[in-house]
Amino acid sequence: MEPLINAVPYTGWVYPNETIFEWSVLIAVYPYLTGLVAGAFTVSSLYQVFGFQRLKPVAHLALLTSLCFMFFVPLPLLLHLGHPERAFNSTLTPHWTSAMAAFGYIASFYVGLLMLEAWFAYRPFIVENAQNKKGLLGAFYRVLTLGSYDVSEKALRIDQKWILWLAIIGIPAAHGLHGYVGFMYGSLKSREWWSSDLMPVIFLFSAIISGVSLLAVIFVVSSKLRKIPIDLACLKGLAYTIWGFIMVALVLEGLEFANIVYKGREGVEMIMEYVTGPLLVPYFILQFAVGAILPFLWLSYMIWRGTTGRALIIGVTTCAVLVLFSVFMMRWNVVIGGQEISKTGKGLMFYQLPILGKEGVLMSAALIIAPFLVLVVLTRLFPPWEHEATTSSSLHAS
C-alpha cells in the first residue's frame, strides 16, 4: 500500500518537490503553545520581578498556566517527526548551528525552572497539606516536601529570594524558548516571506500578547466559575499589558511587511499577489484588522474612558479572545503562508487542512484544549487563588 502523499494544487511555477507540504498545522500550533507559555510567564514575572502589585491575584495562576501549556509543547513536534523515537538525538548530539537543536536544552531547562518556581511558591501550602491530607494525596504532598517541613521566616525569606532569581532567569529563558522559534524562520534564506531579522522579536511580542490574553480569559472564566467578584484592578492591569504590547507587536509586524514591499526584492510580485489574494482575509482582515487593531482601539477607548465594571470585563475578555485568535492566525500565516509561496518566487500552492489524522484539525484542537483540562487538575492540587496563596508573597515588597 503506497503511503499517503497529499500533493497540493498549485499555480505558476513551483519546484516539483514543493508540491508536498512539509510543515503542517501542527507546526503552527507549536509556536502558539510556546507563545502562550512565554506570555503567561511574563505576567508572573511582571509581578515577581517588576513589582506590578495589581497583578498579584493572577501571579500563581500565570505560573500554573505556563507550566500546563509547557507540558504539551513537545507534543505537536513529536507527532510531526518522521522518527519520534529518535527525538532525543537532538539532545544527545545537538547541532548548535541549528536553532532547532536548542529546543531540547532550553525546553528542559525551562520546564525545570517553572517547576522549581512553582514549588518554591507553593512550599508552605505543600507543607501544610503534607501534614493534613491522608492517603495517596497526602503521600504526594509529602514527597514534594523533600522531607523538610521548615516554614520558618528565615526559610521563607530564602524561598522568596529563590523565587525572585528564578523569575529573573526565567524571563530570558521563556523568551529564548519562544524567540528561537522566530529565529528558526527568520534566519532562512530560502523563503522571502520568512527571511527577516525582525522575526524573533515579532514572534516574541505576539507571544506575550497571546499569553497575557490567555491569562485574562482564564482569570475571568475561573472567577465566574468560582462565583467570586472579579478583581477589576487586576483585570485592568492585564488590559494595560495587552494594550502596551499590542502596540509594539503591530509596529514590528507592520515594519516587517513594509520592508518586504519597500525593498522589492526578486519574488516580491508573487508575495504581493499572494497577500492581496489568498492571504487577504487571513492576514489583513483576521490577523490585523479584527485580531489586533480592533482590540487595540477598543482597549484604548476603555483606558481613555476609564471603563470599569461589567463593561470592562466584557470588553477585556472579548479583546483577549480576539487577540488569541489573531496570534494563532499570525502563526498560521507565517508557517503555512510561507510554504504556500514557492521558493521559485513564481508560483503559489494551496494548503489543504485535513480534519482527521495526526496532523489535522481535530488533533490541533485537542492539543490546544488539553492544557486547559490539565490546568483544572493542577488548580485543584495547587490552588492559585489569592486567599490560599503562600505567605511568602505577602512578605514580598510589603
Next chain:
Amino acid sequence: MTNESKPKLAARREFLAKLARTATCAGAVVGAAAALGVMQNVAAKSESKSTGGSFPTKDYDWTKHQWAFGVDATKCIGCLRCVEACKTENNVPRNAHQFRTWVERYVYLEGEDKPRIDSQQDPVNIEASGSEKEYRFANRYKDAKVEKAFFVPKLCNHCNHPTCNQVCPVGACYKTEDGVVLIDHDYCIGCRYCVQACPYGARFFNEEHGVTEKCTWCYHRITKGLQPACVEACPVGARVFGDRRDKQSPISLFIRNNRVQVLKPETGNGPNVFYVGIDKEVV
C-alpha cells in the same frame, strides 16, 4: 542552656553549618568531576570501529577526490531518462512529487517575455506519460509560436556551505571530505527543517521511511569508479561528472572550457553544480 554555653553552642552550630555547606559544594564539584571523567572514559571506549586505513572503503579514499557536477543545458533534450534512471537506481518513490533530480522546460512564446515553465509534476505532463510512475514531457507547444525554449536538468547542488547542514538539529546531514552532501538515514529524525532550508527545492521527505532524502550524486556508485546513474543514462551528454582534482576529468574540462554559472549565487551557499546555457529566468 546556660548563658555561658550559648555562644559556644552557636559557634559550634555555625561551624557545623559551614562544614555542611563546604561538604555540599565539594560534593557537587566531585560529582561533576566524576561525571566528566566518566564521560571521557566512555568516549575513549567508543572509538569508531572503522578501519584505520582508507576511508570509507578500502578501495576508495575520500581524501583523494573532490567531486563536482556540470550541466550543459544547451544539450538537454528533455527525454527524462535521467529522472527514470535516478528513481530506479535509488529506489525513489515513484510519483510525480518527489524527485532527487528533475528537468524543467522553459518556453518563451512569441509576444511573451516571461517564460512558461513546467516540469514533471505538471498534470499535463503526467497525462502525456500515462501515469505518475513514468516521465515524459507533453508536446504541448508544438502548434504554438515558440521564440525560445530549452530544458534545464536540476539536482542537489552539494553546496560548499549547505544550508541544510546548518539547520539539521541532530547532525544527520553532513558534507563528506570528498565534497558530497549526504543524509544519514539512520540518524535523521524527520523534522524536515532541511527541506525548508534548501533554497533549490532539492530535498523531500519520504513518508515511508520517515526521513528526508535527496540526490547523493550516487555516492554508492562514485566510490566504486562508476558514474552517477543520471550521468550514465543521459544520451546526449548534458550531464557531466568528475573529480576536480583530476585536471583532465570531464568536469575539470567542462569548467575550464566554458563560461559556467551556478544557481542562486546570492545565497552564498557555494553550489558545486555548474551550469552552461541557462538564462536569467532560471532559478
Next chain:
Amino acid sequence: MPKHIVRLISLIVVLVVVAAIAKSYLTVDSFYRFGHYRADSVPEIAAQIPVYQTARYCLDCHTPRVAQWSASSHKSVTCEVCHGAAKGHPQNGKLPIPKDAVKLCTLCHEAMPGRPATQPQIQVAQHNPYTSSGQQCTACHNPHSPKIVAAPTKVAGNASAGRQRAAACASCHGAEGISPNDTWPSLAGQNAAYLARILSAYKSGDQKDVAMTPLAQALSNADIQNLAAYYAGLSCKAAPSGTTVGDAAAGRVLSRNCAGCHGETGVGNNPAWPNIAGQKPGYLVNVLKAFRAGLRKDPMMAGVARGLSDKDIANLAAFYVGQSCQSTK
C-alpha cells in the same frame, strides 16, 4: 542553609550528573570522528549495491550486439536506458525488449520546441506515412544501428560494357535479366544504386553468399558500375511467375510494414533499396529467411525479418510476385 534547599540542590546535581553520563553513554560510536555526524554512515552509504551496470557489463555475453551498438549513432544511449537496469540479470531472467517502440523512441526523437537542432527529431505524424497506422520505428530502424545509410545513388557505368560482362551472369540470372527459375532473383529493371551496393558488398565481404562471393570478387569496381547500369536499363517484363505457396491477400496486409522502403507495391522510392515487385517468390522466401537467421546481413532487414514467421514470409512472397514491376510513378 535550610534543609530543603540542600536537598533540592543535591537532587539537581544528581540529575545533571546522571543526564551527563547518559548523554555520553547513549551517543553513538563514531559520532564526532570527522565532524558533527556519524562517521559510520559514510561506509554504509558507500556500500549500497548499484542497480545500473553500464554497457561494459553487457559486453561479455552480448558481444556482437554491443559491438554493433558501440559503432552506431546510438552509442551514447546505454543498453539499460531502453532495456532497464541490469542488476540481477541474467540470474533473474531476460531483460525486457521494449514492445512499444513509438512510445520509447519518441521520448528522444519527437520534434519538440526546446530540443537542440543537433538532436535528430521527427514530426511523428508526418514521418513516413505509415507511422500513423501504428507501424513501429523498428520496422525500418535497427535500435542498435538506427541510422539509415543513404547509399550513393549515382551509378556512372557503361551499360554496353556491362552487357559484355553480364554474359557470365546469364546462367543464373537469365539472358535478359529475368531469372529462369524460382530461386535466383531477376535483375532486370532493378535499381542501379542497389545493384552496385550489393555487388560491392559481396566483393568486400560485407555480405556473404556461397555463390556470389567468389563471383563478385572477380569483378572490378568499374565492372560493378557497368553491370549495375546495364541491368537497370533492362525491361522487367510484367510476366506472371510460377505457382506460389502463400496467401497473397494476407501478404498484402503484411506488406504495409515494408512499404516504407519498398513502396506499396514493391517499387520503392529510394534507389538504394531494391524493388521487389514481381520478384521470384522462392528467392524472396530464401532471402527473408536468411535475414531472419542473420546469415544475410542488413541492420534494417534483420529487425524487420525477426518478427516474421515462415507463413508470413510465404504470404509476402505470394503478394509481391503478383505485383507489377513497372514503376507506378
